[in-house]
Amino acid sequence: MSYVIPKETCSGKVLSPDFGKGSKAVKIGGENALPFHSFDGAIPNKPVIAYEIQDIFPDDWPDTVKNQFSSVSDNAVKWAEYCQNELKAQAIALRLSGTHPDRGDRSPQDAAKTVKDVLAAIEVPLIILGSNHMEKDAAVLVAASEAASGYNCIIGKAQEGNYKTIVAAALAHNHKLIAMSELDINLAKQLNILITQMGFDKERLLTDPMCSALGYGIEYTYSVMERIRLAALMQNDATMQPPILGDVGMYVWKVKETVATEAEMSEWGAVAERGITWEAVTATSMLIAGANLLIMRHPKAVETVNKVVEELV
């Protein structure tokens, strides 16, 4: 029997929004093949990794990752500059954790100022994230969108419970938008429909189907991402064609495997390497499943995943 490569051509194509401006702007998505299946079709853009920074000191991060930023993490601007200049970040994700009612309850105006200051200090594109508090995010992200007007940022996350005001803000200030649902492909589609029904262009959307850490439900995220990609490509489902976000770091750096010391768990080995590997393997799996944009924390994990990406394309 002679061998023929079993290629599959797809009728659909992932959308390819750009974010940021000038020479540092980046573009993601655009493929008409399953993740890294370059024998099936074209993969015009590599996945991008954004470094996560916060507007307050990350006292809830485990030492392994907190210590990497100890000289800069008391100040979002310094932190952003460090990621851009020293770590050569392609993009930065500013999480406005300090606006959470339980973590300082900083005002939307405060948050807007931080956004302005960070934007003034960096050239790479910025992702602006709320504190994952449904009501507060609606107010904070509106102020942040306005402060970032003209910078073509990614704003997030709009969820079923608060999407309307956030969508309106992203629309008014020309940003890209993350639509997040909780590990349910049908609700992910529904939210994208609702957002586009408000007049928001699907070409400006990213889907976050909710990330999970290795060992803590990653198989659900993995399969939801794979199914989103299959719907986008094989069924040519336009509502599922926005690129996918994997918000990796925040789910990884709280599980026991990234926190417990070797003294506590001797059969698990060194805690620092374990944490880094946990983040890197989680991120790699998300890429294989279809993520186009990752948000990560540890420089060594980012460096490794970038190597994986170089190998994959």
Added chain:
Amino acid sequence: MIIIGEKISIIAKKVREAMMKRDPLPLQELAERQWKEGANMIDVNIGPAEDGGDELMAWMVRAIQEKVPAPLCLDTTNYEALEAGLKAHNNQWGRPLINSTSNDPERFSILELAAKYNSQIIGLTVGKGGLPADAEERAAIAADIMARAAEYGVPLEDLYLDPLVLQIATSQDHALKVIDAIKMFQEMNDPPMKTVVGLSNISNGCPKNIRPILNKYYFIMLMNAGLTAAIADAQEMTEAIQEKKLVDDVLAGKKIDDANKMAEITKTLDVIMNKTLYAHSYLEM
């Protein structure tokens, strides 16, 4: 087609309250309404009914059959409650149907009751821990249940195989797998095995306005596959049968006059057949 009216269920608040207060009127009204709407049997779902389930079931059976000359489908996992219901059941209106045995060892002994009281019984093709992945796994479980029914002395003519309809909003790919299972079950015996579904679960979790649409068109597809009986909304099923020709036309690739209806049917069939990903607003797309 046997329609088993689904409305008398503990899930419904009104029914639950009537059950707790032992107020027969709302239950009788519901039973009569379903009977008039075309139900051939009435489902009586009392849930797990841990405490006093036997007394409750017997009371319900009597209350309903007092007003409606129909056989009942006794729906609970509780053995004692089933037995009490079977004892109370008036077989003059037809033989009862037990809902249900399955491949879960906890539910094997329910077959005893079918044999002892000469009742029909539903065999739900699920085992312990985990849902069947496809039609083949459902058929394999069906074969086990069939063998067990024979062991317990329940004739295969009295066994209704239920492939377990799952929610389209969360398990879309199973809609088609259930249709395949219905076809497969029938091939497993000569004369063909009888089949039944809990139909409305297909649209459980969907917005109110699209529930009847999904229920009806899914029912028609199952009918075409040879389904024997459905636990369903009797009113909806009567409507479905009236609309069957339109759906069959669309399935055959014909155009129908009413463009809105055409779109509604086409989009719904695409969702059922897993050609488009389900979303609550799928009809608006």
Added chain:
Amino acid sequence: MALSGVEIFKLLPKTNCKKCGFPTCLAFAMALAQGKVELAKCPDVSEESKKLLGAASAPPIRMFPLGTGDKAAKVGGENVLFRHDKKFINPSVFAINIKDTLSNDELTKKVEEVITSEIDRVGQKLRVDAISIEFASGNAQQYESAVKLISEKAPNTIIILNCKDASAADAAVKIVAARKPLLYCATEENAEAMANIAKTHKVPLGVYADGLAALSSLTEKIKGIGVEDLVIDSGAKNAKGILELNTQVRRSALKKSFKPLGYPIINFVLREDPVLEACIASVAVAKYGSIVVLNSIEKWKNLALFTIRQNIYTDPQVPMQVEQKVYKIGEATENSPLLITTNFSLTYFIVAGEVENSKVPTWLAIMDCEGLSVLTAWAAGKFTAGKIAQFIKESGVENQVKNKELIIPGMVAILSGSVEDKLEGWKVTVGPREANAIPTFLKTRSA
């Protein structure tokens, strides 16, 4: 083409003799159709049926065991491309590559690491399954002695004889043939010799060729010699090669029924940087690598790899379950609230996540309901008042909380009265129906 269960049934004796272990021929036929049992279990099947069924019931990807005893591992037998369609069946085998050039002490130490790699995770024993012994010395005697030493020190571990030299391989196979090692590998140069060794000693054979066209003609040739338990290596080394070629192999076997590639895959990852090695290995695990060969064996790396393998190979139809117990979230004290829900892992992750979001320290009682979600578990009679009361009593949580108040999911509000009746001295409160309302609920209470 595969036959349906009913078609198979028609070819069986229909005696319902039960000798196969199934209650009826129909049940046996259904299991046969799913590849869950072998036709050989039926003692009375006719020769003619055997012929018809033999060809039809051959799985698209061959399945066979490596090793013997309780640490043997099956490879192959896969039926799907995506794990959401149906369970991936046989989890990837992790092998560690050891060169025969190491000193005896070094070899012993490496073997020791493999043997002690076993850990327990979510009730499963996980380990590095195999040792690949590489013929790096070029000296057959040295290889033989390394194989001897390793096989003695690791009497139960699966052995891969990583050796392309036929005469060295022949000598080594003789030492461990009874343990069903994998002989790796036959190439275009040595195919006949290696195939004959594998045939003589009845061991599985690895087949290497550069690219899938060459690989498929080579497997055909070897099959012609009479060796059928093959493991294939396309030469893929980097992540792209592994992902693309493994995908092409799986697609060819499943979608094109292309028999020459219907075998399990071996991937040599082998990196100096262990974090990178872990990442590339996880690509191989997700993308159809049946045997993944690694360079190093750090405990932290093992943990990550065992976990990704376990996660990817989880049955998507069987809800993942968490352990039944009362979980402490935050710095819960005797004054903290007590919530109860079922042990469906997704329910647990989402509820626990929302409790964490609330920042209100809380006790979360997780009850074994066979991994069903709240409403399903209730309907199935697994999350009933009686069972909840019994679980709470037996959990001993009474001694952990001062305020005997149990918060039940809003979905089962109906149970509140009867749980209260069965749990003397307790107050039952109905919590939110949806998890995302938990933070507000908890904060309002604690305010």
